[in-house]
Amino acid sequence: MNKNLGEIISRFTGKTILVVGDVMLDEYIWGEVERISPEAPVPVVRVKNETWVPGGAANVSHNVSSLGGRSVIAGVIGDDSPGRKLSALLRKNGIDDRGLMVDPNRPTVTKSRILAGHQQIVRIDREVTHDLTDSLRADILTSIGKMIEEIDGIILEDYAKGVINQELIRELIELAESRNIFLVVDPNSYRQLSYRGASLVTPNYKEAVEAAGLGREVELEELGRSLLEKWGSKAVLITLGEEGMCLFEEGKKSFHIPTIAREVFDVSGAGDTVIGTVSLSLAAGAGLEEAASLANYAAGVVVGKLGTATVTPEELRSSLNWQ
DSSP, X not given: OOHHHHHHHHTOTTOEEEEEEOEEXXXXXXXXXXXXXXXXXXXXXXXXXXXXXXXXXXXXXXXXXXXXXXXXXXXXXXSSHHHHHHHHHHHHXXXXXXXXXXXXXXXXXXXXXXXXXXXXXXXXXXXOOSOOOHHHHHHHHHHHHHHXXXXXXXXXXXXXXXXXXXXXXXXXXXXXXXXXXXXXXXXXXXXXXXXXXXXXXXXXXXXXXXXXXXXXXXXXXXXXXXXXXXXXXXEEEEEOGGGOEEEEETTSOOEEEOOOOSOOSOOTTHHHHHHHHHHHHHHTTOOHHHHHHHXXXXXXXXXXXXXXXXXXXXXXHHHTTOO
């Protein structure tokens, strides 16, 4: 096991990460298929079980908590049953939900996946994506301001569901700079936003290509350098699926990390695990290369699980022996 990485994991406890963004409830409807419907050429799923887990920005918070850190979340839920269920799940997992605002005019974003065995049949999304009102976003910022002294780092999670906009990004980057703490962004490639001053932006390869607008034939090195310039962040970490990750920092050579996944069952939420692990590692005193390496190990663990999943410190330590 890499001793330095193991020591970083041991320092996760007590570090507090604020996650700001689009929270969701992930519902899994588990069943079996034995016949095709006589009404239409579709499988009939006989439901055996239903489970619910935090999704989106809430899954990032869940990952931070599962890894032994303390997580605080800020975002919006609806005044509905899924919102209450999500809040209860967060509190059950030790996540501080003081920053969750209730908007009676929008539903809690819910993604329902119907599975037969290990095969996902269909996903049903319930959501609205229009921007929050100015007053609601101001309430979120006020809530963050009241607890910022407790925070060791900030994650922005943009799923384009209405919470994140340029003004919120600017205010939170300024707040992070004033407190001398890091801010990491999980971007949405369809939105032309600036992250100037952010510590790190963590797109997957598809998001990176779409955001750069250079086409799929672009060399990885050019892609990373282009995004550093476009987004204005201090570093960019591009996740590359089965090819691992590549870290780009201004004035430094790129740092490529090969994948260490043993088996891949499901990539749902793998990006959430990456950004949660990176952020806790930075809070624990890791450099960017060490933080990215640990995130790569964590991703290797979580893709071996079915559904939206998290990683424990014990699993992460064990994964350090995989190579």
